[in-house]
Amino acid sequence: MSLTELESHISFGGEQKRFKHASLTLNCEMNFSIYLPPQYKTQALPVLYWLSGLTCTDENFTTKAGAQAYAAELGLILVMPDTSPRGEQIANDDAYDLGQGAGFYINATEQPWQKNYQMFDYISVELIDLIDNNFNTNGKQSIAGHSMGGHGALMLALRHPDLYYSASAFAPIVNPSQVPWGQKAFRHYLGNDPQAWQTYDSCFLLEHYQAEPFPILIDQGTADNFMPEQLQPEALEKIAKNRNWPLTLRLQQGYDHSYYFIASFIENHLAFHKQYLS
Template structure:
């Protein structure tokens, strides 16, 4: 079982390269794929690239963001590498893993499951521990000590919670239409009860609205874009709850409601340059 990443595809874009890799993940117990967008390098001896992790939403793989966001244009000009992992373990054939689109395969919720049946669902450890180590060991052109994190929907939830639990590891965070209060919405309650069991205190460890009140040393502004015409806004995403929690502890938050935009990659593609620039600024400080 090859834990070292093997390149499986490469496409030039904006002077850099989208490269897809496959490797065996000891954390998840299965083979995983991920993409890296390498910006163009001025010379082999030039400075290493800082990294921006992108966490995708429900039903996505590592391909959606690479194909649909157009983030590579800004990443190329800013000199930031994009790291785009998959959203859950795959190929384990756990009973019921593909019964619904919002749980199981394609729906890892970036947590470490504690229930025996879902013991391989350890996306938190995969993103926060295994992947950075893998990149550090295998890609000398990346500077993994300068890292930021972003994501969409379930991935926005992942980006915010991983950031808040690891303030020393990431320079900045942003999210598009994140599930910020999963303990209080149907998607989160379904996932958390199955992955984590019935103890609500365990759920709160993966809820950005609960977590933000525990930390008082958040210095970088949290950037969130939310479409006003997003059909999930009122019952699943609950950005105002997160806004209130940030206000209580004076956490710096820029929460932008964008009129007319929905939950799709058309919305992400519209504002992604702002997010890349937000992270590039923090990564180059």
């Protein structure tokens, strides 16, 4: 579990770093970015994992969200993994919504994806171990993400309430088994039986959830072109209401699907998670 440092920059008094490591889960070399706030020099801190959307790497959020300013105030470590396995030897597809850059945070069971596309285990097992073993964390973590990464954050937290104290998302795919992006990915990665898709669908998971509820915050821009067909956050909100689940959905007037939207509200998300990680 050794790390190779690729980059290091001082940012808001803390350190913005990028590492590569050999992933045993994904059978390839992976990059991740990490922000260590100024408080890290003197104390163990909680971690917020950020899962990015389709086509992204670990660098989109790192360079565009402006989150370091708020993580530095709140004393949060931020960890930004990549969105899929990567490399010339790794299965891929020409489409932007399948293959590299589009891992969907699932464990693939179908060929040619099975060998490398094990992002569910990578994020929830290997990466947490890697971070906890190499950085001075306090053992607490929450999870957030955007679009495909919003799906990943909600779904992982619903599957692993033992791991994550809170979950939040920007414009998440909440019901992937019912929308084109999710159906395409799940058919390729998980096969044609929709039953196999349900354990990666946040709407299904919330409906059947049995453990103690944890808080969820969702922001959705009303000018987001993907909202009507791909996102539909109201579907998750409806289930949450029926189950008295602590879910807040905020419809943000005029905002779109871009990082300008994320940057505008990331301070709220970090403050939200900080409450539960303290």
